[in-house]
Amino acid sequence: MQDALISTTEAVEQEGLLDRIRRLVLGGEFPPGALLPEAYLAQEFEVSRTPVREALKQLQQEGLVEIRPKVGTFVREPTRREIVELFQLKESLEGLAASLLARRGEASELSVLRRNLQDSDEAVLTGDKEAYARLVHEFHWTIVRGSDNLKLYEHYERLMNQLAYQRLVVRTVEHPGRIAASTREHHAVLEMIEHKDPFGAEAAMRNHVYATSREALNPDPALERRN
Amino acid sequence: MQDALISTTEAVEQEGLLDRIRRLVLGGEFPPGALLPEAYLAQEFEVSRTPVREALKQLQQEGLVEIRPKVGTFVREPTRREIVELFQLKESLEGLAASLLARRGEASELSVLRRNLQDSDEAVLTGDKEAYARLVHEFHWTIVRGSDNLKLYEHYERLMNQLAYQRLVVRTVEHPGRIAASTREHHAVLEMIEHKDPFGAEAAMRNHVYATSREALNPDPALERRN
């Protein structure tokens, strides 16, 4: 979904080495703290160590791995503090995105969002949590894309990679009552965008992201056992 | 100034290759559009092409250069549209920073900012535009650092690199009347921070950044001949 600004046709078959290694890390194949040996990755992807090294250095810039000189590259787990910091950023960036989209008020994006919320509501009714999570994900990305600000999009992408979001979202969705509240908030955001109210949209979005982050950061102890 | 979070002692002598090449680009040694030959840089910095390539790939991620596969690495000039986008982001991020700093209300940072504005006012009186520009620069970075949000700091650093700010700030400062307005805005921001008013601080900062960006994007035609 998030490559809509990029070519979407042959994005998979020619996925860059960087993306493939990133997926390995984000997918949890290597647990946090694990070493990512260049030689292994080189063999795995059938290239030499040189391009692997280049990719690892870029992943370090993204904050996903830590390179200890002369020792190795390790999967980095964001600390709780970093997660708090990243959510603060997320709130700000998504607020900006909602504001910009509201100002633009492009009809095509609005209909996509409306449709998304419809599907989302239906997923709630049928109890399809996986579909719901996916649709929520799309909702947010659609708004960021709809802001029509490529630099914002790029920084947001980076931010989300750093959040290693996939490992977090699951917990959030599980929270009792969170789904209902989240749904209301989504509708509120869309409403503000439809009214072409940038300030309202920004406020609604920030409120929503903040609420979500609160839930993500204060997980119900009963749900702590994940996997 | 902007390495205050990093070790500041031997930052120069052991400046990484990445930083050195970045400086070359930001300093304008290579004009936009120019080719950055790996072999040349390797010789210049007395390393082999391999580490140079790694650094160039990272600069590409930062958006400072464009790598055309099999052709070469070229200095990238932000388009006007990108600059607009980046300023929108800047507004958002600095607003967040001011808000966070106001919430924290750390006395040490406040005194630094107060002192900065004093010096700044004095530079205005004595007409020392260079000092003024430097102090404004410090003012903004101090607030971002003072937000005590390292991730925000990192994204901000990245953003500023992308803006290639040094080439822009000069023009902004020159605008007649802008200095007086900017000074008022700075004081307004600090006042809100001192009052520990996060919302006010954010609003004041965003207002200031917006005003500055407007000036930067609509340069006085009489000043267009730079260099």
Place this chain on the structure above:
DNA sequence: GACCGGCTTCATGCATGCATCATAAGCTGC
């Protein structure tokens, strides 16, 4: 005079080899 096809040039893309150094196992003396 303009256009087209092949060639030359040059810079990148990557594989490979060696030097370097962090780490940990093993060894010695107490």
Place this chain on the structure above:
DNA sequence: GCAGCTTATGATGCATGCATGAAGCCGGTC
């Protein structure tokens, strides 16, 4: 048994060489 030293291992850091492909040049043709 243990502390300190030595050595063995393994991974990175980087230099180098060759393959690949792009862009421009040059001559020939219409």
